[in-house]
Amino acid sequence: MIPPSFDYEAPTSVKEAVAILGKNPEAKILAGGQSLIALMKLRLASPEVLVDINKIEGLGYIKEDDGWLKIGAMTRESDLDASDLVRKKYPLLADTPRVIADPLVRNLSTLGGNLAHADPANDHPATMLAYGAELVASGPKGERTIPVEDFFTGPFETSLAQDELLTEIRIPAPDGKSGGAYVKMERKVGDFATAAVAAQVKLGNNGVVEQVGIGLTNVGLTPIKATAAEESLRGKEADQAAISEAAQLASEAAEPEEDPRGSVDYKRALVKTLTHRAIKAAVGRAQGGKS
Amino acid sequence: MSNHHISVTVNGAVQEADVDARLLLVHFIREDLNLTGTHIGCDTTHCGACTVLIDGKAIKSCTYFAVQADGAEVSTVEGLAQNGDLHPIQEGFREMHGLQCGFCTPGMMISSVALLEQNPNPTEDEIRWGISGNLCRCTGYVNIVKAVQYASEKMQE
Known part of the structure; x- marks a missing residue:
């Protein structure tokens, strides 16, 4: 073709x-x-x-600076996957490229492209929603920062203007007992998610969830921030009952459509299960000292 | 529509050409350079039959424009054998019966070469992970994995 x-x-x-x-x-x-x-x-x-x-130099980097993990928009998925810094301190971000497409595609595909393309089936949007990331857009008047919650305006649509270029992604550097996980159901390698869930948590010294972000992939026209689920978990100990309640609320926030990957009911049930697993894994990693 | 002069090193030889911006790298390789070892399978970024190396990284050449390769080094299956001696990965596919119809084989071998470059002694899981962007509809992958293991051992001798 x-x-x-x-x-x-x-x-x-x-x-x-x-x-x-x-x-x-x-x-x-x-x-x-x-x-x-x-x-x-x-x-x-x-x-x-x-x-x-691709010929613009200096758009591919991964570095910590001023309380943020700053990633150049042209950073390839394979570079995210290979980064020791990401693997050590950003487990949610480390999980994500490993389930995107396949190794050949990941040698070319970029973090910025995955976000700016705004396909509701893309994986990084949910991850960035869970992190509470900021996106830097460069335009004729210079740079502006867009909170990721305001970035996705519709399927394949973002708040970037036609003459703006996404140049950097900023993730708040985790402190204390923090952890995250991305859990995706895909039919086979390289497929888009039937559904996927990103979760990021920070635990207080008493084991209570201080901060939590939950993002949902491919169960709506845009990636979804499961705010009710986040609110229900915040301030609680992440025990079985609290996680189950959050998972239920996340599945209610999903707006899936029936397609060859599954029915509406199936996808809602899947979101519940995947949210449960993602939060559990995130909490486990937070407790394990992986900040 | 725009036309562009490109200079690409393919299997060590510099190739100069004027190409239409929309010319895909796989068509440039097959039709302009007559290197037909690189195959077109699905033509939709799924199967990996068109896998080549760009500056050492394995990519799908059906989803890359020839103009993007300007200044780059491209390696195709034709560049594997040196002076009539098979590359260890080619020997591995022959010795371990790593192919049946052979359509996926060039892409499989190029992905495997890139994998072994990064990870000279991969586990079976790592091999399967490394070739997960290449589809084979004949073998069930078992002998392909053995072929890569053969090459891995041979290259470490």
């Missing part, structure tokens, strides 16, 4: 990329391309201009 024709631009700076985007309302950004090129081949996307940001 051959995609429709397009003009190809390969800027070498963010400023140049933003200028090209500003001049071409029908332009699309080419990051890893593992979703976009596939869509173009199926003619579900036909951008007039493709702005390849």
